[in-house]
Amino acid sequence: MTPESLTDALWGxxxxxxxxxxLQLHVSGLRKLMVPNGVSVDWTTAGYRLATPALYVDAMEFRRSVAEAHAATMTGSLAHASGLFSQAMNLWRGMPCQGLEHLPFHLQFSMDLVAAKASALCEWARCLMNEGHFERxxxxxxxxxxxxPYDEHAWGLLALGRYRAGRQSESLATIQRAKRLLASELGLDPGPELQELEGQILSxxxxxIQEQPIAVVLDPPLSAFPVPSVTLVGRDELLLRLEPMLQNPGVITLTGLGGVGKTAIAATAATGLQVNGRPxxxxxxxxAHGMSSALAQLESIVEAPKAVRLSEEILSAVPVCVLDNADGIDGALETRLKVLTQFRHLLLLVxxxxxxxxxxERxxxxxxxxxxxxxxxxSPAATLFMEGLAPGIDPEIHAVEAxxxxxxxxxxxxxxxxxxTRFMSLDRLASSVGASGFASVFGSKARSNTEPFGSxxxxxxxxxxxxxxxxxxxxERCADIxxxxxxxLLDSAFGPNSSVLIDGLEELCDSGLLEAGPYDTYRLRRVAREYVLAARQENRPDPFITxxxxxxxxxxxxxLFGPKAAAALQRLSLDHEPIIGALAAAIRDGQHESAVxxxxxxxRYWLLAGQLKEGRQWIERVGSLSLASDSDxxxxxxxxxxFGSYIxxxxxxxxxxxxxxxxxxxGVVIDxxxxxxxxxxAAMEAHQNLQANADxxxxxxxxxxxASEDPSLIALAxxxxxxxxxxxxxHDRALALALEGIDAARQSGDAYDMLNLLTAAVDNLVRLDRxxxxxxxxxxxxxxxxSFESGPLVSTVLLLRADALTADGQIHEARGYLTEVLRISIDSHPDPLGTADALYILAAGAAREMRDLIAARLFEAARSFLADxxxxxxxxxxGHCSREYDALSQRLGNALISTLGIGGRSDPQKVVFSVVSGSIWSVESASYPAQKYAGHPPLRAPGS
Incomplete structure (x- = not known):
């Protein structure tokens, strides 16, 4: 059942x-109740489905019996097929799902079962007729x-059976009865099948009856599918991708690291096919026993087509053979499997x-x-983890995701x-796994029932x-990184033999040990890296990699200096993890010169990437080492x-x-x-109005x-x-110097300098009302x-763009930029000063729109951040923000601004979150001028 149909059934x-x-919590609870009884609740492409070790659900047992009967008919085992059809029909007790008519799924599910029964009855009747059991x-x-009653095929089989039993008049009467029924209730004439049969009977x-094909019996019979202990969570997109591929013959191989759920996916997909009538x-x-047994069964499957003439109807239901855990395929079995792939009416799911x-191969x-x-x-991983928690454990989501x-x-x-979690708290488990990785989960006694290996x-x-x-x-080299x-970087680390590297990367990706990402990036999975490093005597990467x-x-x-700064920044950003890992290793292993x-x-990378806080922390760690050079x-x-001044x-x-x-x-060398x-x-002193010191x-x-005679340093000063x-x-002098710098940056092509100078020029132009x-x-x-990563510099660009837009009266567009500035500050780059600037520009825009209550809160929140x-x-x-503040003061008075803005002043961070979420703009009184509180008339019409 789909989540939507379950939602409709529960809540209408x-x-x-x-x-x-x-709904997810209900399903999770249902799974915990059902698992002890050997029943699982799985997710498939069609929705949630109950799965059991044996198909004892009558609807599923019916479809299985019909599928086996169909397969027996294909191989000429008509008596066996007839018994299976009889077994399937004995499961019926009235109409399907009686008492569940109010549920949304009832109609379609019932119609499907009814259609399947009608088709099976017709096939059973033909099977009995071909055996010579005409009366039955x-x-x-x-x-x-x-x-x-409107199935012409059923009426045709009834007429044909009576004819073969020597009852020609009854046979013709049956056809006449079918004609009257179709004409009176549907207004239709019989189709060509009944008309042709009537002519054959008359003449x-x-x-x-055709000579029956030689019976071919598969020995042993169909194996039961395994009940996967790995619940199928988060695989709906994969199953949707797999579904159309399963309709065609050939070879489909599911690959990946052990424990990733290949068997569960194959079993779910194949069971769905079997329930729908596919053998x-x-x-x-x-x-080894499984291999030899498989070879015997595959021999039977290979030989079967030689003895059976298959109809188009049968060929449309391509038989499926699931080969699970097929890593040991070689020799005779591989040869026979390749023969199977030449048989175009078989699907191998491996x-x-x-x-x-x-x-x-697909x-x-x-x-x-x-x-x-x-x-x-x-996340899907968290959902699966929570389903396996010990009873009574409260799943704290942050610990779970960690x-x-x-x-x-x-x-x-x-x-x-x-x-x-049966004996360990979630927080302790998260700490243990974070520190020790997979070793904390798979001890020496760990065993898996879903894999052919012990751990x-x-x-x-x-x-x-x-x-x-x-x-x-x-x-080995990937484990060092x-x-x-x-x-x-891998090419640099591996050496000149690039063909070996390319082939190796391909094989490692195919085996699931290595993950491939965008921009030709790769990552060795943690479980594989831990395995390789644990096998080394020193249990750590090769120091040479640093x-x-x-x-x-x-x-x-x-x-990073010049016109290609953005490209160089991207190259280093893609290698961020191994670079920082190498820095940490150099500190740990005493490679102090390399660390410095x-x-x-x-x-320069940390600066351009906006990773100022992280950079400051690493610089302090390296600076705390016992360094040989006082200058360093x-x-x-x-x-x-x-870096601290930048933030x-x-x-x-x-x-x-x-x-x-x-x-x-x-006497440290000037650089x-x-x-x-x-x-x-000097910049920090200027911010604090310490002008003499700044100058x-x-x-x-x-x-x-x-004195350095370095043009880049002269430009910096x-x-x-x-x-x-x-x-x-x-601001006139500041603007002139910024424009001079912009001209120089255009010539040098330095993207970072250009961006800094443009923001300086914009700031001065706004203050000059240009x-x-x-x-x-x-x-x-x-x-x-x-072309730059999100960070303080990008925030400054967005902030000043919004400042100019607000001064121009484009309040709504400016608000979008300022919201992003605050989001960056919350998510990754805290900046109290930038946050304050964003808040008072937002306040100026709100005041301009006469949304005085919001403006008061924003101004006072900005005041609080600036005071810190x-x-x-x-x-x-x-200037334009000052003018809006003065206008607000005239409308309300400073005392009322302070009163209305007390929430912003006492908890400014809450105001920031309300801006990012958008809730601040839905304040009930926000759309009304705050003069209603003060009794002052507005100075201008709203929106002017």
Whole structure:
């Protein structure tokens, strides 16, 4: 049953808003009740389905018996087929699903069963007739015509049976009766089948019964499908993809790592076919006995077509043979299987860790379940894990998702982990799995009933043992690299033999050990990496990989300066995990020189990628090491404090001042880190209105830059001078310096400098009320920002674009940009100062629309954030925002603004969340001017 039909059955036309989650909880509870009785609730392409070890549900038993009878008819075993038809009909007790007529599924389900019975009765009647049991054939045909009175085929079989029994007059009377019924109730004439039969009876030219084909009996009979312990969750899209492929003959191979659920998927798909009348054979090839038994059965299947002439109707139901756990196929069995593939009326559904590699083989790789927070509710991995929890455990979703992430969504591992909740809390389990990975789930006593091996470790070991030697070397090198990595880094790590690397990557992906991603990226699954590292004496990656990654980074970093900055940034971003892993390994293993070199190289990357907080943390970790060079130590500290200034950390200016003075005393060589440090210090002092200090240190930066004779440092000091001038209120000079810098950046092609300078120019243009120019440059800044990762710099571009739009009266469009600024601040890059700026620009827009209550809350929330940064609202705002605030003050008075905005001032973070969610704009009184509270008339009409 589909989720929709179950929802309708439970709640009718008015389901609650939580219906989807409630239904999942009901199904989960039902599964827990049914599993002890050997019944599972599975998800299929059609919806939820009850599955049992033996098909004792009468409707399923009926379809199975009919399918077996159909197969017996194909092979000429008419007596056996007749017995199976009789067995199927004895299951009927009236009409299907009596008492369930109110349920939505009833009509279609009943109609399908009734049609299946009518078809089976007709086939049974023909089977009896071909055996020579004419009287019994007449009885069955009479039942068929009563059960389905408008079925001409049933009437034809009844007439034919009476004719073969020597009762010609009764035969003709039967046809006349059918004609009258069709004419009187449907207004139809009989079709060609009845008309042709009537003519043959009148002329005594009815064809004789054909000689029966030689019977071929499959020995042993059809095996029962396994009841998978891995519940089918999150596989609906895969089953939908598989469904049309199952309609055609050939070979379909389900591949993937052991424990991923291949058997469960194959059993679910094949059982669905069998219930719908397809003949299906299940063969487990995991043991030597299974292989020999399979060979005997396959010989029978191969020989059967030689003795049977199949009708078009029978050929349309392609027989299915499921070969489960087929990793050991070779020799005679492989030869016979290849013969089978030449028989175009057979479908082989194969499960194994790697493709067979045969011609025209259709391969579907089964990946682990998706994991991680999802907007629609728990992830498929979390849903499966929660179904296996011990009774009484409250599934805290954050701990559940953390466990699923550590186990990478592997179904077998999730079920084993869920078992541990019998004696371990979820939080403890999440901590254990996070620290120890799969080893915390699969101990030495772990056993699986769903795999032909004793543990997941043995499953991975068997997969690794089957690899070619070249693939083994690729596996070893991949184990040295943590997380997602690019082909370029793997190529650097593996050496010049690229053909071995390519072949190895292909085999590792086919075996499920390696995951392929976009942009030619790859990741060794954690379970495989743990297996490889555990086999090493030192149980850790090769230290040489750090030097390879350092060289890889050093070759890319120069590209972060200049016109190809975006491309270089993407290359490093794709290798982020192995690069950070190498930095952590260098710190852990005492490779201090490598750690320092990596930290300095990554400074520009962290800046452009907007990973300032993470970068600061790593720089501090490297700086805390026992370094041989005092110069390196002080430069790392300056770099870390500079990053702190970028994210507006309180107190960074004091630390930065002390470090820079210390560097001057030590005579540290002047480079970008030193000049940038002085620039950052001057910028922070300008923000805090410490103009004398800001001018002093900006001048210091300019002197050092000139002394270095480095054009890029001279430009850096010039840009800083414009920044300080802007905070001094000299926006004309600040704008002139920004425009000068933009011209230089256009010539050099440095995308990062261009973006910074464009935002500076837009800010100054807005403050000078040159709004059309500000709009034009902010649009250009947006185009440049599209090539950068989301972060503080992109937030600044969005913020200033919104500032210009608000000044121009385009409030609604500006609101979208500002909401995204706040979302970035919440999700990944906290920035109290940027948050305050976004809030007071939003407040100005709300005040302009006369939504005074909202405006008061937003202004006061911005005031609270600025106070935490040591700033005040009035001096921070641009001219148009100040004017809107003054207008609001005139309408309400400052006291009432303070009263109405108390919620924003006391809990500003709550206001931020209400903006991101959109709830703030639905405040009941928000659409009315707040003068209703103060008794003041509006200064202008709404929307003017």
């Amino acid at each position: 036309a008015f389901p609650p808003t939580s219906a989807k989650n409630s 054939s007449i009885e069955v045909a009479e039942e068929a015509s009563r059960f389905s 005594h030219s009815v064809p004789p 299906v054979t299940y063969l487990d090839l995991s043991t 499960t194994r860790r790697r493709p067979l590699g045969w011609k025209d 391969v579907i790789r089964i990946d682990p379940l998706p994991y991680g927070p999802m907007p629609t509710g728990p 466990i699923c992430m550590s186990l990478e969504g592997l179904p077998l591992a999730l079920l084993f982990a869920a078992r541990r 997941l470790d043995a499953i991975v070991g068997a997969t690794v043992a089957a690899l070619e030697s070249g693939s083994l070397s690729v596996l 943590m997380g997602w990595t690019t082909y370029g 030097e390879i990654i350092l060289a890889h980074v050093a070759a890319i970093v120069p590209g 070199a990596l930290a300095f190289s990554l400074g 130590r002080i430069r790392l500290s300056i770099l870390g404090a500079t 507006n950390e309180v107190g960074c200016e004091v630390q930065l001042n002390e470090l820079l003075e210390q560097a001057s005393t030590m 970008r880190i030193i000049v940038n440090g002085w620039c950052a210090l 002093l240190h900006a001048n210091k930066a300019a002197i050092l830059a000139e 010039r840009d800083l001078a414009g920044h300080v001038a802007a905070y001094r209120g000299d 709004i059309p120019e500000a709009l034009a440059l902010s649009r250009e800044a947006l185009e440049h920002a599209s 940064c040591g700033l005040d609202l009035e001096s921070r705002m641009a």
